[in-house]
Amino acid sequence: MTYNVPPPIMLCSDEADSLSELAGAAAGAHREAAAFLEQEIARAAIIDGQDLPTDVVRLGSRVRFSDDHGSVRDVTLVLPIDADVNLGRISVLTPVGAALIGLKAGQSISYETKCSLRRVTVIAVHGTGPA
Numbered sequence: 001m002t003y004n005v006p007p008p009i010m011l012c013s014d015e016a017d018s019l020s021e022l023a024g025a026a027a028g029a030h031r032e033a034a035a036f037l038e039q040e041i042a043r044a045a046i047i048d049g050q051d052l053p054t055d056v057v058r059l060g061s062r063v064r065f066s067d068d069h070g071s072v073r074d075v076t077l078v079l080p081i082d083a084d085v086n087l088g089r090i091s092v093l094t095p096v097g098a099a100l101i102g103l104k105a106g107q108s109i110s111y112e113t114k115c116s117l118r119r120v121t122v123i124a125v126h127g128t129g130p131a
Contacts, residue, residue, distance in 0.1 A: 006109050009040065009102030010056050012049035016041055019092065019101070022079070026093055036111065037098040044102050055105045055125045059092060062126040063100055068119040076127075077101065096120060
């Protein structure tokens with residue numbers, strides 16, 4: 001299993017701009033997650049929102065994914081202010097949230113936490129669009 005080659009990702013232009021501003025504003029308090037999010041934005045193919053395929057993870061998407069421990073989770077990807085783990089809403093400004101943004105169903109990506117290297121695979125994407 002290759003952990004160091006990230007898959008190609010896509011972001012819509014409006015969301016990329018907003019996420020870039022968010023990452024810049026959060027760089028002090030959430031340095032690692034903000035840096036990873038900026039890295040993901042920088043490598044993404046930026047396209048018009050109406051051209052973004054519906055199976056691409058974006059803000060407001062309901063995502064089913066598995067991790068390298070075999071766990072499967074259903075979450076909604078949201079802005080930090082809307083995050084609530086108990087309700088299955090994870091922030092794009094977390095390592096797993098930044099890892100999921102821009103992926104399509106079937107793609108996998110590795111990301112670092114404070115303790116380890118993790119890997120997630122997107123199983124399905126539903127309800128795409130702004131939250």
